[in-house]
Amino acid sequence: MTTRPPSGRAQSRGLIGLLLVAVPVGLFAWMTVWPIISGLVQAFTPTQPNGTRPFSPANFVEFFSDPYSLSNLGVTLWTCLVTLGLLLVICIPLALYLRFAQGRLAAYVQTMAMFPMFVPSIILAFAFIRVLGPNGTVDLLLNAVGLPKIRSPYLTPWGPVIGLVWDNIPLTVLILVSGLGAVSNQAVEAARDVGARPLTLFWYIVLPRIWTSVAVVISFTMLGLFSAFTLPYVLGPASPEMMGPFMQRTFGDLRDPEMALTQATVTMLFCIAFGIFYVRAVARNRGK
Amino acid sequence: MSKLTIADVSKIFSTTVAVDTFSLDVADGELVCLLGPSGSGKSTLLRMIGGFETPSSGSIRIDDEEVIHLPPEKRPTGMVFQSHALWTHMNVFQNLAFGLKLRRRPKAEIKERVEAVLDLVGLKGYGSRMTTQLSGGQQQRVALARSLVLEPKILLLDEPFASLDQHLRERLREEVRDIQQRLKITTLFVTHGQDEALALADRIVVMRDGRVEQVARPDMVYREPATPFVAGFIGTMNLIDGTVANGTFSRASFSVPLPVADGPATLAIRPEALSLTAGGQGIIHRVTDYGTHGLVDIDLPDGTRIKSMISDAKAFAAGQSVDLKPTAISAYRDNAVIYRTR
Ligand SMILES: Nc1ncnc2c1ncn2[C@@H]1O[C@H](COP(=O)(O)OP(=O)(O)OP(=O)(O)O)[C@@H](O)[C@H]1O
Numbered sequence: 001m002t003t004r005p006p007s008g009r010a011q012s013r014g015l016i017g018l019l020l021v022a023v024p025v026g027l028f029a030w031m032t033v034w035p036i037i038s039g040l041v042q043a044f045t046p047t048q049p050n051g052t053r054p055f056s057p058a059n060f061v062e063f064f065s066d067p068y069s070l071s072n073l074g075v076t077l078w079t080c081l082v083t084l085g086l087l088l089v090i091c092i093p094l095a096l097y098l099r100f101a102q103g104r105l106a107a108y109v110q111t112m113a114m115f116p117m118f119v120p121s122i123i124l125a126f127a128f129i130r131v132l133g134p135n136g137t138v139d140l141l142l143n144a145v146g147l148p149k150i151r152s153p154y155l156t157p158w159g160p161v162i163g164l165v166w167d168n169i170p171l172t173v174l175i176l177v178s179g180l181g182a183v184s185n186q187a188v189e190a191a192r193d194v195g196a197r198p199l200t201l202f203w204y205i206v207l208p209r210i211w212t213s214v215a216v217v218i219s220f221t222m223l224g225l226f227s228a229f230t231l232p233y234v235l236g237p238a239s240p241e242m243m244g245p246f247m248q249r250t251f252g253d254l255r256d257p258e259m260a261l262t263q264a265t266v267t268m269l270f271c272i273a274f275g276i277f278y279v280r281a282v283a284r285n286r287g288k
Numbered sequence: 289m290s291k292l293t294i295a296d297v298s299k300i301f302s303t304t305v306a307v308d309t310f311s312l313d314v315a316d317g318e319l320v321c322l323l324g325p326s327g328s329g330k331s332t333l334l335r336m337i338g339g340f341e342t343p344s345s346g347s348i349r350i351d352d353e354e355v356i357h358l359p360p361e362k363r364p365t366g367m368v369f370q371s372h373a374l375w376t377h378m379n380v381f382q383n384l385a386f387g388l389k390l391r392r393r394p395k396a397e398i399k400e401r402v403e404a405v406l407d408l409v410g411l412k413g414y415g416s417r418m419t420t421q422l423s424g425g426q427q428q429r430v431a432l433a434r435s436l437v438l439e440p441k442i443l444l445l446d447e448p449f450a451s452l453d454q455h456l457r458e459r460l461r462e463e464v465r466d467i468q469q470r471l472k473i474t475t476l477f478v479t480h481g482q483d484e485a486l487a488l489a490d491r492i493v494v495m496r497d498g499r500v501e502q503v504a505r506p507d508m509v510y511r512e513p514a515t516p517f518v519a520g521f522i523g524t525m526n527l528i529d530g531t532v533a534n535g536t537f538s539r540a541s542f543s544v545p546l547p548v549a550d551g552p553a554t555l556a557i558r559p560e561a562l563s564l565t566a567g568g569q570g571i572i573h574r575v576t577d578y579g580t581h582g583l584v585d586i587d588l589p590d591g592t593r594i595k596s597m598i599s600d601a602k603a604f605a606a607g608q609s610v611d612l613k614p615t616a617i618s619a620y621r622d623n624a625v626i627y628r629t630r
Pocket residue numbers: 301302304305306324325326327328329330331332333480
């Protein structure tokens with residue numbers, strides 16, 4: 001065995017590799033890491049009346065002692081959980097159907113399930129208003145057959161929930177279907193062969209194989225929902241409001257960037273928690 | 289204990305007729321091999337017995353009880369798939385125990401039965417292994433054990449060893465035979481390997497395009513194939529199309545006495561039933577020496593190639609002209625036997 005010193009060619013190739021990596025890493029540092037640090041620093045160093053900025057958790061004390069902020073955080077969490085629950089309840093059967101059904105109907109359902117992906121949120125929001133809003137299509141139809149109007153979910157916390165569920169169906173279904181790809185037909189048939197009925201089959205054979213996908217769905221949708229803006233802004237109530245519109249209003253209308261940063265930091269902490277959940281789920285899957 | 293009756297079963301997938309009015313009786317404790325080329329409907333038939341496909345028509349009875357309307361989970365059948373059928377998130381013990389747990393057997397009984405069957409398939413002590421840590425052969429043993437532990441009335445195996453290498457396949461099929469004989473379990477075994485069928489089966493069902501071509505004991509399928517298709521499918525066979533006139537079959541310069549009515553015929557001669565003598569119309573194309581015997585390819589003047597098995601490969605050489613003397617022949621016309629030497 002002989003070891004050769006690295007040639008000049010290899011060295012320059014290493015340099016090019018380093019440069020190629022440096023660009024995205026630099027961008028990441030500049031566009032993501034730096035704003036986070038700067039935001040954290042500002043949130044933790046509130047400006048005093050005399051202009052100094054000593055370290056103090058005062059902003060966070062203010063956030064967590066303000067009933068309005070807390071109810072906004074509460075409604076955000078509520079929206080996230082309800083949306084997530086509905087998403088799983090709707091998308092798991094849909095994904096199971098798409099994975100195991102054959103034929104033309106399944107192809108149609110697949111297209112339908114992917115459709116929301118191509119509709120911008122703002123158009124979705126206005127479609128929602130026209131259909132489910134006051135005197136919308138549903139009301140008109142009910143009226144035509146002499147029934148009372150619905151209590152419109154528009155401008156209630158259910159408005160964003162319905163919009164967000166619709167908006168998130170494609171991604172959720174895609175993730176779940178790809179996860180279900182890991183379940184072989186033979187494994188399913190073998191389970192039926194030894195006596196598993198559909199529910200048992202789902203619980204003991206299918207679900208354990210798609211846990212990772214479910215975890216990915218949970219973290220992805222939670223991350224997406226926490227930072228959702230358009231749908232809560234257009235469809236949701238003015239008060240309490242979700243963190244997205246709340247931050248925007250605090251920053252833009254109230255001109256209080258420090259408080260907006262504090263809200264952003266709190267939001268980020270929740271997102272980090274789900275981020276960690278995601279990383280762990282993926283890592284656990286890799287470990288298998 | 290259990291017999292299987294399949295009567296006039298057909299399965300039509302939109303345009304393909306996968307199984308065509310198939311009938312078969314399998315006696316208690318019998319091992320029947322379904323043999324046929326790819327696409328002949330073997331898997332489809334097995335899946336209909338297991339409940340994974342619904343027949344388009346016909347009836348399937350187990351111990352005289354109609355099972356056609358039962359879903360797989362309610363049928364007294366156990367199926368072993370070709371591959372990828374183990375539950376990879378469970379260990380070996382859990383894979384075997386799952387069916388028993390669904391039947392709410394007591395813990396002690398589950399443990400006892402799982403261990404007994406692990407012992408039976410030669411995997412004693414493998415209970416805590418994850419299935420992904422097993423070799424291909426071990427995985428198929430687990431799949432077999434998983435079906436056996438539930439003591440099914442009918443065991444169905446769909447090319448269970450097709451993904452394994454030749455050597456392992458031979459060993460496992462012998463084990464399956466031993467286990468089957470010990471448990472006296474009625475078994476249907478799908479394969480497209482004729483040697484597997486010949487080695488395993490009490491009876492062989494040769495299938496072609498979804499229909500039964502012949503049902504017979506292995507030696508009968510080999511010695512007295514009912515149709516030219518079976519003759520050509522099992523073992524090596526020379527099939528020569530020609531015409532019969534005045535009690536003589538002829539094809540090009542090759543002729544054999546054949547006491548049947550005049551008309552077209554297909555002659556079937558095993559290589560081992562065709563002896564060679566020097567000088568004649570056939571030209572030797574190649575001689576392959578297998579040590580124990582030799583295989584000679586002979587070209588007739590019209591280009592027909594014929595195989596002959598000889599005991600001494602050194603006796604003939606390529607380019608030599610030879611005469612062909614069949615010692616045993618069968619002849620077919622309209623897909624049926626018209627003559628067979630005793
Ligand atoms: N789900 C299905 N949909 C449509 N056609 C099918 C389906 N399953 C099987 N077939 C067709 O039915 C015929 C028989 O298939 P089958 O799988 O039973 O053959 P096989 O004898 O098991 O072949 P192999 O030896 O390759 O496994 C084939 O022509 C196949 O294309």
